[in-house]
Amino acid sequence: MRNTAFFLAGVVLLLVQSNLFRVIGLVLRIVGWMVRADHDxxxxxxxxxxxxxxxxxxxxHEYSLVRGAGVAFALGYLTDLVGVAPIGLYTSTYVAIFVLSRAAGVRLAAQTMLMQVGLAVAFTLVHSVMLLVLLAIFGRDAxxxxxxxxxxxxxxxxTGATAPLIFRLAARIHAATMTGSAKEAGGGVRA
Incomplete structure (x- = not known):
């Protein structure tokens, strides 16, 4: 149930993300018009x-390795299909980021907003480097x-700036999909 909820939330976030550049472009165009810039x-x-x-x-948050990697794989594959990246690029990097964050999860807790931003910035930087290296090695165009x-x-x-919002959404999904015994034990995640 929880993995399905995370997958569906990921699909919605992917659809928003794939159209967000249009909104940002419109905002920049309006700002340029307001300051009377000579160019966009x-x-x-x-x-x-x-x-x-x-x-x-x-x-x-230590979800099952197999289920979490499966959700990361599916969301990465959907990202590959929606975007213009070679098939398998985001699929493999999202799974790698999940495994790396799971390994770091033992030592890190993303309870505070500052820690959420720090995690997002660090792992997005790692993800960006992974993408650039893979494109340099396997890409058709240099x-x-x-x-x-x-x-x-x-x-x-x-990504670091939007991470607290996504972490809050994920915490709500986590809390909504907890089983009855886990709720009674107080094992909830605070947003």
Whole structure:
């Protein structure tokens, strides 16, 4: 039940994420018009990853390795299908991020907003580096990683800024899908 809820939340977040660049572009165009800029304001890489904090939440909160990796695999595959990335790029990196965050979950607790932002920034930076390296090694065009690396830092920062919202959503899903005995024991996650 919980994994299905996380998967469905991930699908909704993916749909929002895939259209978020349009909203950000419209806002930048309006701001450019308001300040009477001679050209359109452009901020490449400003779109956050909404799925990455969800996968981090599942990893840090010690969900089943097989089920969590399965959800990360499915969401990564859907990201590959929706985006223009080669099939398997996000599939493999989302599973790797889940496993890495699960390994780090023993030592880290994402209870505070500062820790959630820190986790999201760190793991998004790792994810961006993984994507650039994989594109450099296996990509057809050598110019793609060089064109994408300037977008990494804005992407990392916006993902870090949106992470507390996604962690709060994930905590609500976690609390709503707890079994009766776990609720009685007080094993809930605070948002």
């Amino acid at each position: 304001l452009v901020a490449p890489g400003l779109v956050p990853s909404l799925l990455l904090p969800l996968i981090l939440f599942m990893g840090v 110019w793609v990683p060089r064109a994408l690396y300037p977008m990494a830092i804005p992407h990392v920062l916006t």
